[in-house]
Amino acid sequence: MNKILIIIQREFFTRVKKKTFIVLTVAVPILFAAFYAFLMWMMLSKDTETRKIAVINESSIEAPVKSTDYTKYNYIENADFETEKNNLVKNGYYAVLYVPKDIMNKKEAELFSDKQVPMDLKGFVKDQISSKIERIKRDLVLSEVGIPDLEKRLAETKTRIHLKTLKLDENSGEAKESSSEILSIIGIAGGFVIYFFILMYCTQVMRGVIEEKSNRIVEVIVSSVKPFQLMMGKIIGIALVGLVQFLIWIILILGIVFAAQLFFMPDIDVETLRQGANLGQLAVTSNVDIEQLKIVSNIAKTLDPAFLSNYLLAFIFYFIGGYLLYAALFAAIGAAVDNETETQQFMTPLAIVLVIALYMGFGVMRNPESDMAFWASIIPFTSPIVMLVRIPFGVPTIELISSMGILIGSFVGLTWLSGKIYRIGILMYGKKVTYKELWKWIRYKH
Amino acid sequence: MAFFETIDIVKNYANHKALDNVSISIPEGSIYGLLGPNGAGKTSLIRIINQITAPDSGKIIFNGRELCPQDVHNIGYLPEERGLYKKMKVGEQAVYLATLKGLSKRDAIKKLKYWFEKFDIIEWWDKKVEELSKGMAQKVQFIVTILHEPKLLIFDEPFSGFDPINANLLKQEILSLRDNGATVIFSTHNMSSVEEICTDISLINKSKKIVEGKVHEIREKYSSNTFELIYNGELAKKNDITSKFEIIRDFSENGNNIIEVKDPNNIGSNELITQVMNDSKIVSFKEIIPSMNDIFIQLVEGNIN
Numbered sequence: 001m002n003k004i005l006i007i008i009q010r011e012f013f014t015r016v017k018k019k020t021f022i023v024l025t026v027a028v029p030i031l032f033a034a035f036y037a038f039l040m041w042m043m044l045s046k047d048t049e050t051r052k053i054a055v056i057n058e059s060s061i062e063a064p065v066k067s068t069d070y071t072k073y074n075y076i077e078n079a080d081f082e083t084e085k086n087n088l089v090k091n092g093y094y095a096v097l098y099v100p101k102d103i104m105n106k107k108e109a110e111l112f113s114d115k116q117v118p119m120d121l122k123g124f125v126k127d128q129i130s131s132k133i134e135r136i137k138r139d140l141v142l143s144e145v146g147i148p149d150l151e152k153r154l155a156e157t158k159t160r161i162h163l164k165t166l167k168l169d170e171n172s173g174e175a176k177e178s179s180s181e182i183l184s185i186i187g188i189a190g191g192f193v194i195y196f197f198i199l200m201y202c203t204q205v206m207r208g209v210i211e212e213k214s215n216r217i218v219e220v221i222v223s224s225v226k227p228f229q230l231m232m233g234k235i236i237g238i239a240l241v242g243l244v245q246f247l248i249w250i251i252l253i254l255g256i257v258f259a260a261q262l263f264f265m266p267d268i269d270v271e272t273l274r275q276g277a278n279l280g281q282l283a284v285t286s287n288v289d290i291e292q293l294k295i296v297s298n299i300a301k302t303l304d305p306a307f308l309s310n311y312l313l314a315f316i317f318y319f320i321g322g323y324l325l326y327a328a329l330f331a332a333i334g335a336a337v338d339n340e341t342e343t344q345q346f347m348t349p350l351a352i353v354l355v356i357a358l359y360m361g362f363g364v365m366r367n368p369e370s371d372m373a374f375w376a377s378i379i380p381f382t383s384p385i386v387m388l389v390r391i392p393f394g395v396p397t398i399e400l401i402s403s404m405g406i407l408i409g410s411f412v413g414l415t416w417l418s419g420k421i422y423r424i425g426i427l428m429y430g431k432k433v434t435y436k437e438l439w440k441w442i443r444y445k446h
Numbered sequence: 447m448a449f450f451e452t453i454d455i456v457k458n459y460a461n462h463k464a465l466d467n468v469s470i471s472i473p474e475g476s477i478y479g480l481l482g483p484n485g486a487g488k489t490s491l492i493r494i495i496n497q498i499t500a501p502d503s504g505k506i507i508f509n510g511r512e513l514c515p516q517d518v519h520n521i522g523y524l525p526e527e528r529g530l531y532k533k534m535k536v537g538e539q540a541v542y543l544a545t546l547k548g549l550s551k552r553d554a555i556k557k558l559k560y561w562f563e564k565f566d567i568i569e570w571w572d573k574k575v576e577e578l579s580k581g582m583a584q585k586v587q588f589i590v591t592i593l594h595e596p597k598l599l600i601f602d603e604p605f606s607g608f609d610p611i612n613a614n615l616l617k618q619e620i621l622s623l624r625d626n627g628a629t630v631i632f633s634t635h636n637m638s639s640v641e642e643i644c645t646d647i648s649l650i651n652k653s654k655k656i657v658e659g660k661v662h663e664i665r666e667k668y669s670s671n672t673f674e675l676i677y678n679g680e681l682a683k684k685n686d687i688t689s690k691f692e693i694i695r696d697f698s699e700n701g702n703n704i705i706e707v708k709d710p711n712n713i714g715s716n717e718l719i720t721q722v723m724n725d726s727k728i729v730s731f732k733e734i735i736p737s738m739n740d741i742f743i744q745l746v747e748g749n750i751n
Contacts, residue, residue, distance in 0.1 A: 216529030224546040
């Protein structure tokens with residue numbers, strides 16, 4: 001078997017079999033999903049406590065609060081607030097609501113309970129009384145002015161417009177509806193994940209090299225394989241770990257989304273949503289609010305399968321490209337030092353470049369057409385992150401191809417350069433390495 | 447004919463010359479000691495032989511032809527700086543290293559089981575390396591070095607880290623490998639082990655080879671015609687001896703007289719014995735041959751050449 005394959009296998013399987021990998025890959029997304037599901041459930045779940053509330057209504061408003069499924073309001077005629085307050089528990093009431101006679105002017109009512117009244121209940125009572133008063137006052141004004149249909153005509157002045165963002169498709173020439181907000185979120189999320197992946201897996205490469213060097217196995221191995229094979233085997237093996245992790249995440253996310261869709265919107269076909277016709281009819285058949293349907297439909301339109309699969313491919317390309325570019329450098333750093341504490345001086349510049357790329361990504365999200373967006377998505381050190389932010393907004397094919405080409409060329413060149421440092425470094429013990437020293441190693445003949 | 451040869455190997459690093467026209471010639475079936483003080487260039491030479499680094503100039507002949515990349519399968523190397531992956535299981539790791547040497551997985555497992563049984567470490571197969579003692583880890587490394595039955599074995603300080611019992615076990619294994627046809631290069635500072643098992647040596651000092659040859663020939667070459675004679679009685683004609691030989695030491699111990707003389711004019715030991723024999727009883731007589739240790743120190747310090 002090819003030796004580089006043997007090395008890739010070892011690097012891959014020793015990492016994938018580790019508990020930390022399994023936990024991070026499978027357990028963490030599920031835990032996150034469960035956590036968010038719990039939060040959503042908490043927020044959406046209704047207050048189902050049954051309560052009886054005594055109402056002493058001294059005002060002229062007729063039935064200021066209406067009973068709901070769980071909360072009953074008993075209107076007590078000719079009752080005294082003080083006695084009712086004292087007999088609250090005895091009479092089996094949760095609270096006593098006192099609506100005073102001059103509430104129209106005083107704008108104050110009292111809700112008395114021996115417990116702390118929940119926020120929702122308080123809000124419900126307040127809104128009910130307010131709207132009752134508003135209606136009474138409004139009727140008064142309308143009758144004074146004496147214009148028929150005034151209320152209806154005023155209501156018609158309320159206008160909410162929906163701004164559709166349409167994008168002209170370069171190839172088909174068709175305008176396509178898409179949401180800028182969603183595109184921004186997708187772009188920056190992609191950029192962030194790339195940043196996180198590159199940093200995490202490149203650090204693993206560096207640690208792996210330091211491990212081999214510090215436990216002195218490296219000389220045994222390089223007597224069987226070329227140092228470059230060892231380096232590439234490690235880099236590729238770890239890249240596969242990253243890809244597997246990413247694919248598992250994608251599958252988990254798709255699974256969760258599919259399950260959520262089945263659970264929350266069982267009667268809705270995503271294709272129909274995407275076409276965006278008959279939303280009204282859908283709202284009737286599926287028993288879902290039309291406003292919510294509009295949001296979902298908008299998401300579905302923006303994230304059509306063709307876009308998503310293209311974006312996924314771009315993600316995988318830029319993950320591999322960016323990872324390879326940095327991994328070789330991190331491998332060279334690992335080879336140059338004796339232990340992890342010495343890595344700082346070489347790692348800091350790379351970490352800074354990555355962070356700058358991430359910040360540029362945020363800038364590009366705000367202005368995807370800027371010069372900075374162009375240059376940052378061409379320069380190989382920033383392009384993996386920045387290009388992913390740009391892609392959802394549309395990138396001319398020629399720019400995409402040149403960015404990819406430059407990235408490939410750069411990682412080939414850098415890998416070759418790093419290989420030279422690596423080759424010398426792994427066999428060099430107990431020497432404090434400087435940048436000057438590294439430059440010398442690069443110029444060595446083999 | 448030499449089984450393995452380096453011809454005029456030169457290796458320069460940025461600040462110094464590690465090897466300066468080093469030519470060595472290793473006979474087939476020999477145990478060849480590669481000696482020299484720290485920093486002399488031994489490790490550089492060994493790395494070149496293992497094709498870990500390439501020489502700036504020079505040729506390497508292996509088994510009658512020039513050394514090529516595939517030859518890593520014919521060479522086993524136990525470096526001085528050696529280790530294992532701590533978190534990996536012992537057996538898994540040994541199989542990994544063996545497959546890197548070109549063995550198939552199945553062969554590797556079969557052979558490893560044999561050697562693990564032989565070295566009494568088979569119950570450690572599924573343990574992690576970090577649980578092994580240093581000596582056991584060394585055994586694993588030794589097994590991995592020889593597993594693919596290479597024609598050339600290179601051991602760099604093989605006995606460091608071994609207790610005397612295991613060091614002896616290792617020595618026996620090295621000798622039996624040689625008996626089965628392997629040629630062994632042996633780099634060490636331990637001169638007594640050189641005398642014990644090496645048949646040939648070369649000495650490298652300050653990037654240059656300064657001496658090479660059969661161990662017994664080298665010791666004879668550097669013997670300084672010195673004899674030690676122990677006798678009972680008096681020497682009547684001591685003057686006759688001093689006129690021909692140079693007396694280095696002359697003293698008494700445990701009722702015996704001991705005399706150590708040098709024979710600078712190559713008169714021969716028989717003359718000396720005859721002189722002494724006439725007056726007294728000879729207890730013992732021997733030629734003092736310098737130890738490899740002495741030769742090493744003398745050569746490195748430049749006292750002899």
